[in-house]
Structures are given as C-alpha cells and as structure tokens.
Amino acid sequence: MSRAVKRAFKYRFYPTAEQAAELARTFGCVRLVYNMALAARTEAWTLRQERVNYNATSTMLTGWKKTDELAFLNDVSSVPLQQTLRHLQVAFTNFFAKRARYPTFKSKKKSRRSAEYTTSGFRYRDGRLTLAKMTAPLDIVWSRPLPRGATPSTVTVSQDSAGRWFVSLLCDDVIEQTPATGQVGVDAGLDSLLTLSTGEKITNPRHERRDRAALAKAQRNLAKKETGSANRAKARLKVARVHARITDRRRDHLHKLTTRLVRENQTIVIEDLTVRNMVKNHSLARAISDAAWRQFRTLLEYKADWHGRDVVVVDRWFPSSKVCSACGALAQRMPLNVRSWTCPCGMSHDRDVNAARNILAEGLSVIACGGGVRPQRVDARTGRSSVKQETQRVTAGIPRL
Known part of the structure; x- marks a missing residue:
C-alpha cells in the first residue's frame, strides 16, 4: 500500500550578491505589508467593530503600492506580499477558533526572515529553480533528489540567524506503507532520552551541554562589544552559529530516532507531557529544553500518519x-x-x-x-x-x- 502526501524538501543554497539583495528587500517588504495589514485589521475592529478579511487587505495593498511612500513595494515580486496576507488571514482564523493567540507584529531582528512563492512566482525546469525578479537560477545544494516527476507547488525561501540560506520545495510524494507488527511504550527522560518497553535505553546526547563552553565563550565576547558596532554583529553571528550547530544535531538525531520507531512498530504509546509547565522548574528547564520532547512527539506523529501507524497518547x-x-x-x-x-x-x-x-x-x-x-x-x-x-x-x- 502507498499514500500520497504533501511533503517539503529543504535544501541549502548560496545566492549571488544580487540575489541576496533582492531577497533581503523581499523579506523587508513582506514584514512591512504583514505589519500594516495587521494594524489596519486591529484598528478596524477596535474603532468600528468591523472585520477585515483577506480580500480587503489585498485591496489595501494595491492602494499602498500607488503611494509615493510605499512605491518601493513594486520593486519586489507581488506573490510573497499576497502570501503574507494569506498567512495573516490564517492567523486570524486560528485566533477566532481559539486555536492560537492574537497575531503579533513581525520584528526586524527577531522574526523569521522568509518569503513564500506560489507557482506564478517561480520557474522550475530541469532541476533549476528561478524566482520572480531574478534572471539566474539559485545555486542549490541538492543533498537529496526530489520525487521522480515531482513539480513544486510552493517554494519558501528563508535565512536563519546564522546567515544561512534555505529553500523549501513543497511537492506531492508517495509514501510506501510497509507492514509492521511491533508494539512499544516510550518513557521520556533526561538520564536516558527515551526508555522503551523492550528494556532498551536510548542515551541522551545532551547536544547543548556538549557545546556549552563554546556557547558561553561566544556570548561573553558578544557582551563586550559595543551596541550597534560591526564587531557586535560579527560576534552575534558566532553565537548564532553555535546555536545552529546544536539545533541541527538535535534535529538530525530526533529524525533518525522517530523514523526507526515508526518503521519497526505498528503501535507506539507515549505520555502526554506538558513541557510548557515542566520548564518552569528552573533547575531542570535547560535539560528539558535540550531533550526536545515536544519536537520528538511532533516528528513521531506526522511520520506515523504517513506510514499508517497508531500513536496512542496516555x-x-x-x-x-x-x-x-x-x-x-x-x-x-x-x-x-x-x-x-x-x-x-x-x-x-x-x-x-x-x-x-x-x-x-x-x-x-x-x-x-x-x-x-x-x-x-x-x-x-x-x-x-x-x-x-x-x-x-x-x-x-x-x-x-
């Protein structure tokens, strides 16, 4: 048996100076349009008890582009700007359905730098991806192939705090569902990351502890730099790279672990841990965060859904x-x-x-x-x-x- 799913394939790429400048402008415009639309919707509800939907904000965007102050919005592709309005609409839908908090403004320093392109905003031919407003394709490191005959339906370009560039391609994929007969109970812990009902204990790698000395050194150097200086920007980048290394190792380990559990077992039983409350214990908060139990559960659940496995939460x-x-x-x-x-x-x-x-x-x-x-x-x-x-x-x- 097999199952068709939507699957994102993420790759690193190295933009040219012109491409990096174009993407930086796009990220800034995406953030600005999102914040302006959020402010308009908030003001309309606060002052007039009026709900503004996506169509209204899209009309606002057209008007903003015609003004002298915001004419620079025409310099970037319109697709990511429309997509950020759709994301805002989803955020409000989740808020009104009581699935999320009220949307907040995007920060230039803290928010994720990303832009989403639909099929009208990019061209994908013979393994070469070219975005709108660009003449040359992106220099992508194809670490793994896309599914045979797959064509991306959505492309998301992002830059992390360590300065690395990534592109995520959403494609249709077919997951082969192989039979499995195993049943396993999983107890999460700190001494052992996971303990299985078979008696096996999976060692906690403690990724953050391994790099704690390097992280502390980088943070001390950052604290000594003058605010707003070029040296502080360089020191901040070194801190971000240490965090990125920790995050990458943790994610890689959890991916391998969850894939193994899903392939070997038909039924997987886990505990319903409230990590948000558990990290309030300041003696254990650092170790609990490093264990990433919530991320483990997220990966396990979507992979089990792909392969037709049962995840039971006690x-x-x-x-x-x-x-x-x-x-x-x-x-x-x-x-x-x-x-x-x-x-x-x-x-x-x-x-x-x-x-x-x-x-x-x-x-x-x-x-x-x-x-x-x-x-x-x-x-x-x-x-x-x-x-x-x-x-x-x-x-x-x-x-x-």
Missing part, C-alpha cells in the same frame, strides 16, 4: 512509575532519586523500564477497551478514556503498597 496523570507492571500494585511514594525499586510481589523494577511497560499496557487498553481498563489490576478503573482522565481519579481502583 494521560499525563497516569502513575506509570509507581505502578508495578507485574501485579498492578501502586506505590505510595516514588521520589525522582529512586531509580529502581522492589514490589512486595517480589518483582524488582528499573524505574524507567517499568514506566515504559506500564505506558504500553495503558495504551493497549485504550485501543482494546476504550481506555482506563487494565486486566492485570484488581479493580476496573473509571472507564474513561486515558487521554481525558481527571487528576483525582487516576489511581482509582489500584491497590496501594
């Missing part, structure tokens, strides 16, 4: 570490410094392996019984879905040690 309040995976008894206390323990039934447990096995059992009960039922326990649980359990009902029906 409720965050499920006491996976305190429950004996052999008899189902619940320990009253389990401090974080306790890494192994012995149940009165005589079974000795590694804390993380035991948690992974309990997570797998809970996830399988969700699939078989609708959640909340584990046959090895003495009493049935609440009968609710494990994804929606309430805090006070988590341990209902479980015998205590």
